[in-house]
Amino acid sequence: MKENNLYREVVVIADDFTGANDAGVSLALCGKKVSVAFDTPFTASTDVLVINTDSRALKASDAAEKITRLAPDIAGAQWLVKKIDSTLRGNIAAETTALQAISGKRQVIVAPAYPAAGRTTQQGKCLVKGIPVNETEFASDPKTPVPRADIGDLFGESHATVVTVxxxxxxLAQGTELLIVDAQSDDELDSIIAAAQHCDPVPLLVGSPGLCDALARHLAPVRRKQLLAVVGSMSEVAQQQIALAASQPGVSSVFIDVNDVLTGVTAGYLARITQALEEGNHCIVHTCVTEAARHQVEMLCQQQQLTRAQLGETICAFLGELTRQALAARAPDALYVSGGDVAIAVARALGAKGFEITGRVAQCVPYGKFLGCAWLRPVMTKAGGFGKEETLREVLHFIEERLSD
Known part of the structure; x- marks a missing residue:
């Protein structure tokens, strides 16, 4: 049977069906294949196996006996979790002890906290919205009443150590075998998973959906969505927007020197944009950094013997082609173009036949998608002089938090 567990990154043992689903859903949402088994052995390949023992209301000895049958199904799992009720209902100690025995795990971390549901652990006690659980309605649960809030009491004579994150x-490094960990926030649950990861072997984890959610965040951290912003506008407002956005963490800027464009010395710009995106940053590409640069246009036109219109067309054509190459080399999650001439130059470089509008962000930034070209991800456009200083920063936040694929 062990060969069936090669792809089981996580095995979770739950004592009821809804609890099994609560434990597995965050792992499924982060991209794992999650299977909930009612019967064992379970032979199908899966990333995460959640076993429902349906044992919450059984006698402690019967619940433990059910756990002892699961040895083949837990073998080889990188992470082993005993999912428990966040209000301490069920046979927590008996099932944990049995699971520790068949798994061979030396250390056990017990962290029942589920902050999102108002359940926290303080000084080793389970609280529901700040009240000890044995003083709430769960104390008189019709099937599995909870007589005590002290988690250590559940384990009887076993020596449990209450610790903070x-x-x-x-x-853990001292080798303490049974630890009850206080936690009042998701950040603290994340820290518990991080600490467990560095143990060899990884301890048996005992917790509610809150701890399972933390494990999901650890195994598949959500990648922050990235924006490639191409700003050709030389307006003062646009420069203020660039400066504020570029000062934020995780934002890189690439300044395009117009002199390089006019002389053809452009090698390296594409590599800098690609590197910024590969590092997980947003990337702002722009051609102007100071007010003085706007007053150099006439001098550049004279030097290059170009009209202002010809100069603008040259720069925009370069930005359009650079954008096309950047999108092909390392596709971000969305594209932002500021300045009407630059926007149409980018559209032409990509071979777009039109634009479908789907919404607006930051009051002055329509977004949608190009039509008739290979670039299918969201595109945002903004007139150069529109908006306030915070507009581009607001666009970055929209990309990170709200824009769906």
């Missing part, structure tokens, strides 16, 4: 790593 700040001391968890140190106590």
């Amino acid at each position: 700040d001391t968890l790593t140190t106590v």
Whole structure:
């Protein structure tokens, strides 16, 4: 049977069906294949196996006996989780002890907190919205009443050590076998997973959906969506927008020297844009950094013997082609173009036949998609002089938090 577990990154043992689904859903949402088994052995290939033992209301000895049958199904799992009820209902100690025995795990981390549902752990006690669980309605649950809030009491004579997230790593390194970890936030649950990861072997994790959510965040962190912004406008407003956005963490800027464009010395710009995107940053490409640059246009026209219109067309054509190459080399999640001439130059470079509008962000930035070309991801456009200083920063936040694929 062990060969069936080669692709089981995580095995979760739950004591009821809805709890099994609660444990697995965040792992499914982060891209894992999650299977919930009602019966074992389970032979199908899956990234995450969640086993429902349906044992919450059984006698402790019967619940433990069910766990002992699961040895073939847990073998080879990188992460082993005993999913428990966040209000301590069920046979937590009996099932945890049985699972530790068949898995051979030396250390156990118990962290029942589920902050999103108002369940926290403080000084080793389970609280529901700040009230000890045995003083809430769960104390009189018709099937599985909860008589105590002290988590350590569940394990009877077993020596449980109550620790905070700040001391968890140190106590784990000392070899303490049974740890109850206080947690009042998702960040603290994330820290528990991080501490467990550095143990060899990884401890048995005992927790509610909150801990399973933290494990999902650890195994498949959400990649921040990226924007390639191409700003050809020389307006003062556009420069203020660039400066504020570029000062934010995770934002790179690539200044295009117009003299390089006119002399053909453009090698390296594409590599800089690609590098910024590969590093996970937003990238702002622009041609103007100061007010003085706007007053150099006439001098450039005289030097190159070009009209202002010809100069603008040359720069825009370059930006359009550079954008096309950048999108082909390392596609971001969305494209932002500021300045009407630059926007149409980019559209032409991509071979677009039109534009479908689907919405607006930051009050002055329509977005949608190009039609008739290979670039199918969102495109945002903005007139150069429109908006306020925060407009481009607001666009970045929209990309990161709200824009769907």
